[in-house]
Amino acid sequence: MRPYKWQVVGALSALAVSSLTWLLLGQGIKYVIDQGFTAGNQTVLTQAFWVVIAVVVVGSLATYVRFYLMVWLGERVSADIRKALFNHLVTLSPGFYAQSRTGEIISRFTSDTTLLQSVVGTGVSMALRSSVMFIGALILMGFTSLKLTLFVFVAVPFILAPIRLLGAKVRDYSKKSQDKVADIGGVVDESLHEIHMLQAFNHEQRSMTDFANKTDAVMQAASKRIHYRALLISAVMLISLSAIFFVGYLGAIAVIEGSISQGQLVAFVFYAVLAGGAIATISEVIGELQKAAGASERILDLMAQRSDIKDSPTSNTKDGASASPQILSLQNIHFAYEKSAVIRGVSFDVQTGDKIAIVGHSGAGKSTLFDLLMRFYDIQSGQILVNGVEQKSLSLSSLRAHFALVSQHPVIFANTVRENIAFARENASLEEIQQAAKLAHADEFIQDLDKGYDTDLGERGVKLSGGQKQRIAIARAILANRPILLLDEATSALDAGSEKLVKQAIDSLMQKTTTLIIAHRLSTVLNADKIIVLEKGQCIAQGNHRELYEGNPTYREFVDLQLSH
Ligand SMILES: Nc1ncnc2c1ncn2[C@@H]1O[C@H](COP(=O)(O)OP(=O)(O)OP(=O)(O)O)[C@@H](O)[C@H]1O
Numbered sequence: 024m025r026p027y028k029w030q031v032v033g034a035l036s037a038l039a040v041s042s043l044t045w046l047l048l049g050q051g052i053k054y055v056i057d058q059g060f061t062a063g064n065q066t067v068l069t070q071a072f073w074v075v076i077a078v079v080v081v082g083s084l085a086t087y088v089r090f091y092l093m094v095w096l097g098e099r100v101s102a103d104i105r106k107a108l109f110n111h112l113v114t115l116s117p118g119f120y121a122q123s124r125t126g127e128i129i130s131r132f133t134s135d136t137t138l139l140q141s142v143v144g145t146g147v148s149m150a151l152r153s154s155v156m157f158i159g160a161l162i163l164m165g166f167t168s169l170k171l172t173l174f175v176f177v178a179v180p181f182i183l184a185p186i187r188l189l190g191a192k193v194r195d196y197s198k199k200s201q202d203k204v205a206d207i208g209g210v211v212d213e214s215l216h217e218i219h220m221l222q223a224f225n226h227e228q229r230s231m232t233d234f235a236n237k238t239d240a241v242m243q244a245a246s247k248r249i250h251y252r253a254l255l256i257s258a259v260m261l262i263s264l265s266a267i268f269f270v271g272y273l274g275a276i277a278v279i280e281g282s283i284s285q286g287q288l289v290a291f292v293f294y295a296v297l298a299g300g301a302i303a304t305i306s307e308v309i310g311e312l313q314k315a316a317g318a319s320e321r322i323l324d325l326m327a328q329r330s331d332i333k334d335s336p337t338s339n340t341k342d343g344a345s346a347s348p349q350i351l352s353l354q355n356i357h358f359a360y361e362k363s364a365v366i367r368g369v370s371f372d373v374q375t376g377d378k379i380a381i382v383g384h385s386g387a388g389k390s391t392l393f394d395l396l397m398r399f400y401d402i403q404s405g406q407i408l409v410n411g412v413e414q415k416s417l418s419l420s421s422l423r424a425h426f427a428l429v430s431q432h433p434v435i436f437a438n439t440v441r442e443n444i445a446f447a448r449e450n451a452s453l454e455e456i457q458q459a460a461k462l463a464h465a466d467e468f469i470q471d472l473d474k475g476y477d478t479d480l481g482e483r484g485v486k487l488s489g490g491q492k493q494r495i496a497i498a499r500a501i502l503a504n505r506p507i508l509l510l511d512e513a514t515s516a517l518d519a520g521s522e523k524l525v526k527q528a529i530d531s532l533m534q535k536t537t538t539l540i541i542a543h544r545l546s547t548v549l550n551a552d553k554i555i556v557l558e559k560g561q562c563i564a565q566g567n568h569r570e571l572y573e574g575n576p577t578y579r580e581f582v583d584l585q586l587s588h
Pocket residue numbers: 121360361365383384385386387388389390391392
C-alpha cells in the first residue's frame with residue numbers, strides 16, 4: 024500500500040469527514056425537534072435548516088472524494104496485481120505449462136483480478152464506511168440514551184452470529200464457483216483456438232453440449248453461494264430491524280413516561296437505523312470480501328508456483344568466452360519428463376561452424392534434446408557445456424542468447440510483419456529487418472502484402488501460407504544473429520516452389536552459424552558435416568552420410584524408409 028500512501032490517507036480522511044457529517048445530522052435533528060418544533064421557535068428552525076444543508080454539502084463532497092479515491096485504488100491495485108502476475112507467469116518453465124491449462128490461467132488472470140478490483144474499489148470502501156458509521160452511531164446512541172443502547176447491545180451477538188456462520192459458507196462456495204468459471208475459460212480458449220479442427224470434425228454440437236454442462240456446473244455452484252448470501256442478508260435484516268423496532272418501542276414508552284425527550288428518541292432511532300443499515304451493508308459486503316478472499320487465494324497459488332528451472336543469482340552472465348574448441352559439448356546426458364527415460368546417455372560435440380543433422384524416429388527424443396540445450400528442462404545427469412562453460416553456471420538469458428530457434432511449426436504473433444521479425448531483436452532497424460527478410464526469401468511476398476512490413480498478420484498468422492510463415496520464422500532467426508541455430512525442419516509438405524524458397528532461406532541461415540537441425544529430408548542430411556542418429560533416447564551412431572549409410576544398417580534402413588521420399 025505504501026506507493027499509494029496519499030490516496031489511502033485521502034480516502035480515509037474523506038471517509039472520516041463524510042461519516043462524521045452524517046452522524047452530526049442526528050444531533051441536528053434532535054436540536055430541531057426539541058428547540059424548534061417542541062418549543063415552537065421558527066428562527067431556530069431556519070438556522071437549523073441552513074446548518075443541515077451545510078452539513079449535507081460537506082458530507083456529499085467528502086463522499087465524492089472517498090468514492091473516487093477508493094475506486095481509483097481498486098483499479099490501481101488490480102493493475103499492479105495483473106502486472107506482478109504476468110511478470111511471474113512468463114518466467115515459469117514450459118514444464119509448468121505442460122501440466123496446466125492455459126485457458127484456466129487466463130481466466131484466473133482476468134476474472135479473479137477483476138473481482139479484486141471491484142472489491143477493493145467498492146466493497147472495502149463500503150465496509151470501512153459502514154464500520155465507522157456503526158461505531159459512531161453506537162457511541163452517539165449511548166450519548167443520547169444509555170439505557171436504550173444497552174438493549175441494542177443485547178441484540179449485537181445475534182446479528183454477528185449469522186454473519187460468521189453464513190459468511191464462511193459463502194466463501195467456500197465462492198471459491199468453488201470461481202474454479203468452475205476458470206474451467207469454462209479453459210474450454211472456450213481451447214475450442215476457439217482449435218476452431219478448424221472443431222468444425223472439420225463436426226464437433227460443434229458436442230462442444231455446445233460439453234460447454235452447456237460446464238456452464239450448468241457454474242450455475243449450480245453459484246446457486247449455493249447465492250442461497251447462503253441471500254440468507255445472510257435477510258437474517259441480518261430480520262434481526263437488526265426487529266431489534267430497532269423493539270428498542271424504538273421501549274423508547275416511545277420512555278418518552279411517555281418523560282424520562283427522555285422526543286428529540287432524543289428521534290435522534291436515537293435515527294442512529295439505530297444508521298447502525299442497522301451499516302450492519303446490513305457490512306453483512307452484504309462480507310459476502311463480496313469472502314469471494315475476493317477466494318480469488319486472492321487462487322492468485323497467490325499462481326504466484327507461489329516456482330519455476331523448476333533455477334536461474335542462480337550468482338550465474339555468470341557473461342558469455343562463456345573460454346578458449347574451448349567446442350561450441351557445444353554434450354557429455355553422457357540423461358533426462359526423463361516423468362518416470363521413463365527419454366534421453367539416455369547422449370554424448371556428442373559440436374565445433375564452431377558445424378552443421379549437425381539429428382535424425383531418428385518419431386518420439387526418439389529429438390525435440391527434447393533442443394529443449395535441454397536451451398534449459399527448458401534440466402538434465403538429470405551428465406553435462407552440457409556451452410563454449411566450455413557448464414550450462415547451469417550461465418544465467419538463463421545468457422545461455423539462451425547463444426541459440427536461435429526455428430521450430431517445426433512456425434510461431435507467428437498477432438502483430439505486424441515488422442514486429443514479428445523484430446521479436447528476435449528489439450532495437451533492430453527497418454533496414455536490418457528487411458535485410459533478414461531478403462535473406463529468408465520473405466521480402467518478395469512481404470512487399471506484396473497491402474501494407475508491406477506494417478501488415479497485421481492476424482492471430483497465429485492466419486493470413487499467411489505455411490511456407491510464408493516458415494520464411495518469417497527464418498527471417499526472425501537470421502535477425503537474431505545468434506552463434507548456434509536450432510532448426511526443427513518442417514515435416515509438412517509444401518508445394519515445390521514454396522519448398523525451394525524455404526530451403527534457400529534455410530541455406531542462407533545455416534551459412535552464417537553453427538547449426539543443429541532436426542532433419543526430415545534426405546537433402547538436409549546430405550549437406551550435414553555430422554549426423555547424429557537417435558533411437559529411443561540413445562545416440563546409436565554418428566558420422567557423415569556416406570560412412571553411416573555404408574556402416575550402419577539402422578541408419579540405412581531409416582534413410583530408405585523415412586528420408587528418401
Ligand atoms: N512435456 C512432456 N511430458 C512428458 N513426456 C513428453 C513431453 N514431451 C515429450 N514427451 C515424450 O518424450 C518422448 C520424446 O519426445 P520428442 O518430442 O523429443 O520426440 P521427437 O524425436 O522430437 O519426435 P517427433 O519427431 O515426432 O517430433 C516421447 O515419447 C514423448 O511422448
